Every structure is written in structure tokens, then in C-alpha cells.
Amino acid sequence: EKGTYPHYMLKEIDEQPFVIRNIITKYKDADDSIKLDEQVRQAVIDADRIYIIAAGTSYHAGLVGKELIEKIANIPVETHIASEFLYNMPLLSKKPLFIFISQSGETADSRGVLVNVKKLGHKTLTITNVPGSTLSREADHTLHTYAGPEIAVASTKAYTAQMAVLAIMAVDAARAAGVEMDFDPLQELGIVANAMEIFTEQKDVLEEIARDYLSVARSCFFIGRSMDYHVCLEGALKLKEISYIQAEGFAGGELKHGTIALIEEGTPVVGLATQEAVHLNLRGNMKEVVARGAYPCMISMEGFAEEDDKIVIPKVHDYLTPLVSVIPMQLISYYAALHRGCDVDKPRNLAKSVTVE
Numbered sequence: 001e002k003g004t005y006p007h008y009m010l011k012e013i014d015e016q017p018f019v020i021r022n023i024i025t026k027y028k029d030a031d032d033s034i035k036l037d038e039q040v041r042q043a044v045i046d047a048d049r050i051y052i053i054a055a056g057t058s059y060h061a062g063l064v065g066k067e068l069i070e071k072i073a074n075i076p077v078e079t080h081i082a083s084e085f086l087y088n089m090p091l092l093s094k095k096p097l098f099i100f101i102s103q104s105g106e107t108a109d110s111r112g113v114l115v116n117v118k119k120l121g122h123k124t125l126t127i128t129n130v131p132g133s134t135l136s137r138e139a140d141h142t143l144h145t146y147a148g149p150e151i152a153v154a155s156t157k158a159y160t161a162q163m164a165v166l167a168i169m170a171v172d173a174a175r176a177a178g179v180e181m182d183f184d185p186l187q188e189l190g191i192v193a194n195a196m197e198i199f200t201e202q203k204d205v206l207e208e209i210a211r212d213y214l215s216v217a218r219s220c221f222f223i224g225r226s227m228d229y230h231v232c233l234e235g236a237l238k239l240k241e242i243s244y245i246q247a248e249g250f251a252g253g254e255l256k257h258g259t260i261a262l263i264e265e266g267t268p269v270v271g272l273a274t275q276e277a278v279h280l281n282l283r284g285n286m287k288e289v290v291a292r293g294a295y296p297c298m299i300s301m302e303g304f305a306e307e308d309d310k311i312v313i314p315k316v317h318d319y320l321t322p323l324v325s326v327i328p329m330q331l332i333s334y335y336a337a338l339h340r341g342c343d344v345d346k347p348r349n350l351a352k353s354v355t356v357e
């Protein structure tokens, strides 16, 4: 039930710090090490390549998952849109593991791929919020995201939960394979949960930004590089699906190869820079759009924030910034939709589970 909340979406955004703490508890062993099904661990480390299959927001979590698994566990990963993979399968490696990411566990496009790869005899794992779901029952293994029921059509807490579980899974596999690392996901996720609260407790600032930037905007761009680029895709999806503002996420460096032609006087552009290696490049891209009239909204991270940045996220580990930087984007989308009189929880033309192809 949504209790005192006006919308499920707002409630579910607010729940994210608790969801992350719940995941830490569920995946922590008595000796503080990671608790994960031995068979899942084995399936991950046995794979010579992982294929992540998903749709929508879960696909965006999968893009972050690729970065995490490759950087942490050293296993090559490809992330695919389920409906594309279904009719256009790439060449597969010799020992693939298929990971299906799905909040509902019922997405028909992903199920189609699962059925096909099972016929080929490949190993499968589903990461889902609904353990009894079709994708969970039909895969060899399941990892639970423990986010609690997600009712709003716009996915919020399921996304951050999926990325948390992917980070834990990646570190577990890395440790099992003897890879040295100083990244402790259970500890770092605790820092993430606290950082999330900064935004869920200061909604007025984000409501003001939504009003200022998006009350009358026709379009909006989100630009970022590397990890931030994936979050920009998610930020744009959130905004378009509930506020009906035309929104696009772009890789910061790609804009000048065409899309920059769309920037007009006053076009809102959200810039996301949480990755130390590329934050200056992204600032350069922001200057390019500002020179063409864009109205900039910079989101950066403590440690390399600048005075004019609108939103500064607290310092969290490089691998986990998406879990925090998406929160202001979710809240800005929520308030933009609210101010524009949209049906936040049930946007037009959309269903919570997409069970048809």
C-alpha cells in the first residue's frame, strides 16, 4: 500500500536506501563475507563470456552490469536488448552464461531468448524481483533483488537493486577466481544507502529544479561518459515515460557528431559527471552545448564538483555511482510529470509487465 504517499513511484524512490540495506543483509554471511549460492558462483566463473539479456530499465542496469563484471571479475560481457537478440543472435562464445535481468520476471522478449538458449543447452541465470516468476522458474539459477513489490510503471528501486546485486555477484566471482581487489561491495553499498538519503530527504531542491527546467520544455538531453552514459539513458527513459517530454541520453563525446544540431536557446541539458577519469571531458561537452544556447543542469560528485553544479552527489565508490546519481534523476522526472499533470504511476500506453512480444 502507498500509505501517506501520493504515488507509488515516490514511495518506491524513497524506499531505495532501505532496499540497499536489505540486500546487504541478505547477501552477507555471518563472517561478513558474501553469501551467494555456490552453484551461481560456479556458473559465473565457468563462463568464458556472459550475455546479459534485458529490456528497458533492466537493460540499462545490464549496461552497468557489464562494466562491473568486466572490471571486477575480468570476464567479458555483452549486454543485449532482448527483442533484438531474439531474432538476431550474435556469434556465441564456447562457454556462455546467459543472465536475464527482469524486475517482473515475465517480460516476453526476455523469455523468448531464454527458451531459445535453453534449447541450445546453454547455462542461464535470472536476476529478478519476483523469484516465482516465469523467468526465474525456467532458468537454471535465480538471484533475488529483494526490492519488495514495485507497483509504479516507472521502475526505480528495482533498477538500483539490480545493480547492487550485480556488483555483489561480480565481486563474489572475482574472489572465487582468486582476483585481488580492495573493493568490498557490502561495505560500499552501506555508504551508497546513506548517500541516497541525502536526496530522498531533500526533495524540495529537486522539485524546484524540475519546475525551473521542465515545466514548459519540449525536449531534454542527458549527457554523460562511461558509467554516467548508462545512467543518462535511464534518466532520459524515466523522464519520457512519465512526463512525455522528448528526452534522449547521449554519450558526451557523440553529441557533436550530429545531435548537437537539436540544441536551441533554452534546451535543458543534464550533464552527469561522477567518473574522475572523464569528468573534465564531460565538462568540455557541456561548454559546447551551452555555447549553442543550452540551459545546463550539471550533476557531479563530491571531490571534483564546481561552484555552478546544480546537484552534487556525495562521494561513493566509482563502481557504484549509478545507484546514487539516478536518484535525483528519478525525483526530477517525478516532479516534472507531477507539474505537467501527468498520471505518474500509470503513464499512457504502458503496462507494468510486458508479456507480449
Ligand code: M6R
Binding pocket: 055, 056, 057, 058, 059, 101, 102, 103, 104, 105, 106, 107, 110, 153, 154, 155, 156, 237, 238, 241, 352, 353, 354
Ligand atoms: O520487468 P522487467 O524488468 O523485465 O521490465 C522491463 C521493462 O519493461 C521495464 O524496465 C520498463 O522499461 C519500465 N517501465 C521502465 O521504467
